[in-house]
Amino acid sequence: MNKVSLGAASGESSEEHAKRDGRIHRPSPAVAFVGRHNSGKTTLLVRVIAELVSRGFDIGSIKHHGHCDFDIDVPGKDSYRHREAGSRDVVVVSPTRMARITELDHEIECDDIVSSMPDHDLVIVEGFRQSGLDVIEVLRSGNDRDLPAAEEYCEIGTVRGVTPVAVVSNMESVHAVAKRRGTPSFSLEDIEGIADFLQAVYVRPKLTVAIQAGGESRRMGQSKATVPFLGEPLLTRIVERVACAADELVVTTNEASRLGFLGDLDIPCPLKLVPDSFEKRGSLQGLATAFGAASHSLVAVIACDMVFASPQLAIAEAAVAHSERVDAVVPCNKFGYEPFHAVYRTNSCLEATHEALSRGCVRAKDFFDLVNLRPFMSAEVTEAVPERGCFINVNTPEELAHIEATIMAEGDR
Incomplete structure (x- = not known):
C-alpha cells in the first residue's frame, strides 16, 4: 500500500473542504521544483521556504517520495500501534498540529493534493514533474545524474519532455542557454533571487x-x-x-x-x-x-x-x-x-x-x-x-x- 501524510489525504478539494467546515477558503497557488536524486532540491527548498516565511508569507509544501514503503511514524508510538492493528487512516492531532497517515490504493494526483491545502500564499512542491504545474529545474554539476539532464536542456530546452519556467544551477552552460532562451536562471546560492522570482510570479497577491x-x-x-x-x-x-x-x-x-x-x-x-x-x-x-x-x-x-x-x-x-x-x-x-x-x-x-x-x-x-x-x-x-x-x-x-x-x-x- 502507498502511504501519505497530509491534511486531507482523500484529495478533498478546497470547495468540498469549505462546505464541510463552513469557512471560505482560498485556493493555494503552487509551483514545482524538480531534479534528480542528489541534485540538492531539498537543501535548496529548505532555504527558499525559510526566506519566504521570513518575508511574512504562509507557505505549504509537498514532497514526492519515490518509494512506496516510506514511513514517517515511530515504532512503538500509539499512532504506529493503531496502524499495526490494521487502521488504514490514522490522524494524530494536538491543539496546534495535525498529522495524517493514510494507506492508499492508488497514488493521488498532485493537483488534488494542492486542492486539499487551501489558504497558503504558495505551495512549493518537490517533485511531480508531470503534474502540469510550472516546474523549476535544479541542475548541479557535482551530481552525475544531472549531467545528461543538463545536456538535454542545453540541446532542446526541455528535461524529460517538460520545459522549465526557470532553472537553478551551478553550470555555466545551463545559465548561458537559459539567457539565450529568455528563461530566468539562478545560482544554487541565490536564495533571495529565487524568492524574489517566486514572490513576483507565484505567491498569491493580496x-x-x-x-x-x-x-x-x-x-x-x-x-x-x-x-x-x-x-x-x-x-x-x-x-x-x-x-x-x-x-x-x-x-x-x-x-x-x-x-x-x-x-x-x-x-x-x-x-x-x-x-x-x-x-x-x-x-x-x-x-x-x-x-x-x-x-x-x-x-x-x-x-x-x-x-x-x-x-x-x-x-x-x-x-x-x-x-x-x-x-x-x-x-x-x-x-x-x-x-x-x-x-x-x-x-x-x-x-x-x-x-x-x-x-x-x-x-x-x-x-x-x-x-x-x-x-x-x-x-x-x-x-x-x-x-x-x-x-x-x-x-x-x-x-x-x-x-x-x-x-x-x-x-x-
Whole structure:
C-alpha cells in the first residue's frame, strides 16, 4: 500500500473542504521544483521556504517520495500501534498540529493534493514533474545524474519532455542557454533571487475588495448604502458578506459621515472610506476611483446593491487573474458582462480607465478593449457559486422588499 501524510489525504478539494467546515477558503497557488536524486532540491527548498516565511508569507509544501514503503511514524508510538492493528487512516492531532497517515490504493494526483491545502500564499512542491504545474529545474554539476539532464536542456530546452519556467544551477552552460532562451536562471546560492522570482510570479497577491456605495439613488429614493434591509443598513450586509475574501476593504462613497456604523463591524481586514475622485459621477469614474484607492495589485469591485454578493466568486476570479496573468476577470453571461462583481489588475486597469475617460467614455465596459480581459463564463460562475443569484441587484423599494420577503420565506443564500 502507498502511504501519505497530509491534511486531507482523500484529495478533498478546497470547495468540498469549505462546505464541510463552513469557512471560505482560498485556493493555494503552487509551483514545482524538480531534479534528480542528489541534485540538492531539498537543501535548496529548505532555504527558499525559510526566506519566504521570513518575508511574512504562509507557505505549504509537498514532497514526492519515490518509494512506496516510506514511513514517517515511530515504532512503538500509539499512532504506529493503531496502524499495526490494521487502521488504514490514522490522524494524530494536538491543539496546534495535525498529522495524517493514510494507506492508499492508488497514488493521488498532485493537483488534488494542492486542492486539499487551501489558504497558503504558495505551495512549493518537490517533485511531480508531470503534474502540469510550472516546474523549476535544479541542475548541479557535482551530481552525475544531472549531467545528461543538463545536456538535454542545453540541446532542446526541455528535461524529460517538460520545459522549465526557470532553472537553478551551478553550470555555466545551463545559465548561458537559459539567457539565450529568455528563461530566468539562478545560482544554487541565490536564495533571495529565487524568492524574489517566486514572490513576483507565484505567491498569491493580496486582494482589495472595493464596494461601490456612491450616494443618493433616485430610483431607490434614498442612499442604497443606508437603506434598511433585514434590520440593518444594506451596506452592512455587503461588507459582512465579502470581508472574508479581502485583505483590504475599500468603500467608495460621497457620504462618509453617514457610514459611521461600519466602524462597529467585526471584520477580518482594514476598511477605509474613499470619496469619488471625479466631480462628474458615472460607472467608469467609479471604477477609476476604486482602482486608484486600492493598495493591492488585484481589486474586486462589487456594487453595494448586489444583495447576494459572493466572496467565493471574488476569490475564484482573483485566482484566475493571478494564474493566467490577465488584467481583468469579468463574469459574462447571455446578458453581457457583469463589471461590478469582477476582479481587476489595479495598475493596468487604472491606466486604461483614465485613457477611456480621456476619450469621453462613460460606461464601465468602455475600457475593456484596452486591457487583457478574461471572460468568466456562466459555467465557471456556477462552479464557484452553485446557488447562483450573485448578480441580483436592487434598484427600487419594491425590489428591495421582494428580496427581503423571499429571504425571510425561503432562507438566505
